[in-house]
Amino acid sequence: MRELVVISGKGGTGKTSVAASLAVLADRPVIADCDVDAADLHLVFQPVAREINEFYSGHQALIRSGICTGCGRCRDLCRFEAVGRVDTAPGDPIFIIDPTACEGCGVCVRFCPAGAIDFPERHCGQWMISDTRVGPMVHGRLGTAAENSGKLVSLVRSEARRVAAADARSGIIIDGPPGIGCPVIASVTGATMVLIVTEPTLSGEHDLKRVMELTAHFQIPTWVAVNKWDLNSGNTSRIEREAVADGAKLAGRIRYDPGVTEAQMTGKAVVETDAPSAYDMARIWDNLGFQTLK
């Protein structure tokens, strides 16, 4: 199954606006929102959930206070600063796990001399299969201050592939997360192609280079588009030159256009409006040739 992943390195360069437009232009796509800790694509497509599933991943340490002898071994062993000490009376401490710091490694559970630490499964969020006006959408929602975003991304992608195969869809358009860390790696590994949306700023340029190192490492065909290119045309030309030198193909430029925000306000993809940049996004879609890839 063909998968196009839209990422950016730097946040806020227009990934989601571009991904939404490409999903509208695609013929019978499945849409996947892999930016699971700040998902926005649903604001454009107003999905109606077909199914909502709970996402459990890993475990979470929990001290049973009645059994804890207050020895503090868990605190000494924890490398994530997740064990807090509370002195109920002078010299009489109890220990508690901070669930927002616990990484679920199980060291304290294993080595507690009193066997006082439980290790239940951790609820980390939800994932949904929904219907939208352009096709099925698979999306996730990480819980507040939750862990394991990379695993939720992998799950969203594999479900999107399953839905696409079952429904004989032509390909999957994925809205990816910013950065270069584990959720990004989980979003791009094994994908057919990556489109990096950047902006003509020093930050955009710097973060593009880093994320391109990542896609080169995973040997994924990479395309680059410069959003708001006319904000600094000199930077745009330099970024494009460097991107090509580093092995990327140029997908096109998108002009600085208040119409992008206006589309967002009305819950539409840019290409569903008469914003001038709709033309730019349509050209990018044509240049990618995603639909005709073997």
Next chain:
Amino acid sequence: MRVVVASGKGGTGKTTVALNLARAWGEPVQLLDCDVEAPNANLFLGGKVLESLVVTVPVPEVDETLCNGCGECSGFCEYSALACVAAKAMVFVSMCHSCGGCSPVCPTGAISEVENRIGTIVTSSSGNITLLEGILDVGGTMAPSLIRRLKSLQKSGTTVILDSPPGTSCPVVTTMKGADFVVLVTEPTPFGLHDLTLAVDTTRELGIPFGVVVNRLGTGDDRVHSYCANEGIRVLMEIPDDRRIAEAYSRGKLVVDALPEYAGLFTGLRRKLEKPL
């Protein structure tokens, strides 16, 4: 005082606020770039590099002459960083969270810990700002470990401003922990509002006082302001939608330097942070 500048959505102006607040602070401040996947603050300061530190984390190493392939370590590891293949334990370093559990669970003492590089921390100086920039190696996944190390370098008695990564997951939580105040930067758009509500939930979950900065005021609508009013959240500062700010940013210039008329906004933000209501 330790102030984290964060946002749910990327690209709302976190780095702009953190940098200009740091400059407008006047007195010496430490600025920590905790957006270790995409660190950008240094592009604007380009200060004199004082120190460059390689950050490592401990990961397991298996002595094959001692390993009997019993599978205790791979059974224990929650992150699938160890597997027993052909009766020997194998390490997958990129999966390892460095919890240190496998070494003591190994019954034959075959596992020791060795240091594995995850990134660097570069310290530089520019005027009143000492910048500590965390840079995660490309391909690295352990951003929280690098952020924890970066935060261990905070000086007590000094104002510290922390530039957070976007989102709401582990690297953000790691950045926010222990802060006195969180400034959430957003923009008055549907995406900005939605991700602001997620960031507010996270900040409340951690029990840290916070306020909001609205960037690019004039685009979008007033839904962010209505949300803040309904939730009793203080709007600390508004930055107008001014193309000159975006252009200065594109060239790597600070707003307070390129457009001095905005300097008062940031000194005003400092006053509000120091004298919360």
